[in-house]
Amino acid sequence: MSTSNFPGGAIVRHAAVWIAAIVVIIVMPYVFTSSSSVSMMSQMGVFIVFALSYNMLLGEAGMLSFGHAVYFGLGGFLTLHAIRAVNDDVWSFPLELMPLVGGLGGLAFGVIFGSVSTRRAGVTFAMITLGIGAMVEASANMFTNFFGGESGVSGNRVTEVTLLPFSYGPQIEVYYLIGAWTIVAALLMFLLTKTPLGRMANAVRDNPERAQFVGYSTTIARFIQFALSGFFAGIAGGLFAILFEIMTAPNVGLIQSGAVLLMTFIGGLGVFFGPIIGAVLVTYMQIALSGFSEGWILYFGLLFVLMVMYVPNGIAGVIVSHFAPWQAGLAHRFAVPYLLAIVPALLALAGLVTMIEMGYHLSLAYDPSRPIELFGMEITATSVAAWVVAVALFAAGLVALRWVAGRIRQRWGEVNQAMDAQRAKQ
Amino acid sequence: MTDALTLSQVKKRFGPAEIIRGVDLALAPGERHAIIGPNGAGKSTLFNLISGRYPLSSGQVQLHGRRISGLAPHQINRRGLSRSFQITNLFQRMTVFENLRCALLWARGYGYSFWHLVGRQSALNEEAEQHLEKLGLQKRRDVPASLLTYAEQRTLEIGTTIAGGANVILLDEPTAGMSLSERDHAIELIRNVTVDKTLLIVEHDMGVVFDLADRISVLVYGQIIASDEPDQIRGNAEVQNAYLGT
Structure with missing residues (x-):
């Protein structure tokens, strides 16, 4: 039995x-x-x-x-x-x-x-x-x-x-x-x-x-x-x-x-501990981001849309999907493509955050030409060069991210095949 | 003795179209009864009327002499009538074992309890294991229903239908889409699990029907044109004309 x-x-x-x-x-x-x-x-x-x-x-x-x-x-x-x-x-x-x-x-x-x-x-x-x-x-x-x-x-x-x-x-x-x-x-x-x-x-x-x-x-x-x-x-x-x-x-x-729906969804519906992750993360972001930016609700909206589109099973779903490769001793094969993904993701994020913050500054600040401090730099929202750099960062990050995503998908295919082969042997 | 299942003048209209046009049918306890008929004759609709999925337009359905037409599906089920579906209808995300255990919960009196842990109910789990064995699905115990092969899903469908211990069983085309060997296996299974139960089965495969049924009713265009033992049905000219085509 x-x-x-x-x-x-x-x-x-x-x-x-x-x-x-x-x-x-x-x-x-x-x-x-x-x-x-x-x-x-x-x-x-x-x-x-x-x-x-x-x-x-x-x-x-x-x-x-x-x-x-x-x-x-x-x-x-x-x-x-x-x-x-x-x-x-x-x-x-x-x-x-x-x-x-x-x-x-x-x-x-x-x-x-x-x-x-x-x-x-x-x-x-x-x-x-x-x-x-x-x-x-x-x-x-x-x-x-x-x-x-x-x-x-x-x-x-x-x-x-x-x-x-x-x-x-x-x-x-x-x-x-x-x-x-x-x-x-x-x-x-x-x-x-x-x-x-x-x-x-x-x-x-x-x-x-x-x-x-x-x-x-x-x-x-x-x-x-x-x-x-x-x-x-x-x-x-x-x-x-x-x-x-x-x-x-x-x-x-x-x-x-809406906030509780957001937490639960971002954390992941299908696994018991999913909402716990979501609640911890969203509470942290709410408090940390609201001190950092006027546009914090916008960031939430973006995060939610991206999660619904690309990670519908939430963070817990992503974690659970790696259990099987982990048990099969194949989890290490994701290390390189995942590390590779971090660089373009950060680039795209930096570009996006710069655009959003400059946008908020332009429309809300008393003196838009006063520089804002971002990532330890002073950035002037009225300068065309700043916008060009931000857009370029964002675009380059996205292109590179697409390329890495292809590598990750490919690696998943290989790992799945390897797991099937292991199962067939048993 | 009271009939296990009695239909009297059952009619069903969808808008202006009358699909079931006055069906009378009586099943003795322990009888294995097959309904045959051409596509669109209303066989599945008849099942849906008996099991409470659709309301009747007129007429009456009785289970062991008590009226069940007008009751909700779960109430009809609690009185001892269970059914399978033509299109597989399982709890897709649950494992095979979970499917069978869920099919037992009400029958074993757990109701909506939120103070029992199902993992601790040894009699319940034992019984679910027995059903698993009877179906020959032990090796697939912890596989989600959605990942079973088609034949395995059909087997599990039969298993969940009978697990609760209902004594009147309705099976809607249980062997449709199966290979020959799978079909033989399914017939054997149905025969085994419906011992001492009353069975009403809709089936297209005449081999299955003549193999399994004690009596056969022929449904054509919403009416039963003949109801008799298999040999008599085979020889009935009207039936041959309308349906068997030989």
Whole structure:
């Protein structure tokens, strides 16, 4: 009988991965000690939970939602109201468990809105989620008691009601609280993929008709998956509320919904850890790029378009596609073409960034002829020479990249053939 | 004894076109019944009506004397009727083993549980392994369904159809597109897995039909023009005229 039926080895391997993750979370603040790093890593935790919850829909069940921030944001608002109630001595509830308030809120709204949206799959489902997202965002301006109007809702996470002897005032204590929740939520979402519901979510994604003919209502399977996804999104919202101590209307809005789709897609839908990579990367880029450039959203758009066009399985998909050559001992054959690709990619990127930054500078700066600093150089956006160089860099990079891409494709062909030959020998 | 499957005056209209024009059919428990007929006679449509994929325009379908027409496909399946498809209809991204296990989940009472880990359910996994063995697909256990050969996909299709333990089985052209040896293998498999079950099969291959069926119904232009034992059908002049062409 095959080993994977009695997954002793698999359990050990899985446990090792989770323990490694816990160690990473514990160690990171000793590596990146600045308060801005700790704050950024805390945000990464929040968005890992949020992106994983989104992948319960898109990756696991094939449901494309444009309104997942509804459950994230409402969970966050509810958590913050619960924290304020503790601030005001209305009730007493430990801060460590506050994300549960967000989770239950997300679950409740998931049940309410999910009962409408999950009756249909595909485009209809996507349109309904878009509608619900727009509706909730608009209602933020109507129900100002709950959403706090323009200024949002704020609270003080130092409630003095805690289970552990921490105040959660210092950033680092909040980091570890978020880290603990991230591990627990990620583990639960991982285990969920191994349950009958998780399997049938995949079944409904792959072939809804066959799912019905093995006895399952596709509507109910989608609905339960959707509601549970709302639960985890609500937990993420609760963590966000604890981290920032403020929630505003855009947190339930369509841009936030788009951001989580972006993270999940860039990371990769098909693999459990894909959204984790996406959340870490996109959060980092959001924070790093927004300090670097006015055009940071443009860079995101470009990245997203390029990923959809050339890497539809996301970063995790690329990683996983190298497992088989790695096991066959052939991974080293990619080293040269991949290293070769770096040079033209950097050239094209430098050209593109220069053009975009000069463009922004020309249209936005008070004095466009004032030089901008880029890559350690002073560049004058009004100079024709600068534009010529930028365009030339970009074009040369692209041409060279096309050539390298051909080499990489060729190498993949060779490696695939070699793997087929190995298999034939066995 | 109550019939396993009863169709009374089943009709189906698509707009102005009446595709099924009043079909009466009764299958005794344990019977292997084949439906034959020329292309476009409405054989697949009839299957889709019985299994709840399309709603009936009029008439009634009963399973063990209880009405099933008007129910959703998953409800009909839960009452003990399962079907295969003419075009292979599997969970393409799942492995062979996963396909079979998913076909067992509802029947073994797991429902929509999100508190069981499927890997830990030894009885369930054992049963899925047994089905795997019965189908002769052990070597392909961990291969995604999409990467199977055509004949293997058809075999798995039959496997997922019967795995849940339904006692009325509908097979829609199970051997279409197979080579001769694959076909013989498939007939043997169907015979084995449908012991003590009621079988309704649509098939173009007369060899398969006369080999397998206890009774045959001839569907022409949305109506059953004859329903009898294989030898009688072979000798029926009207049938020969309409269909067998010999």
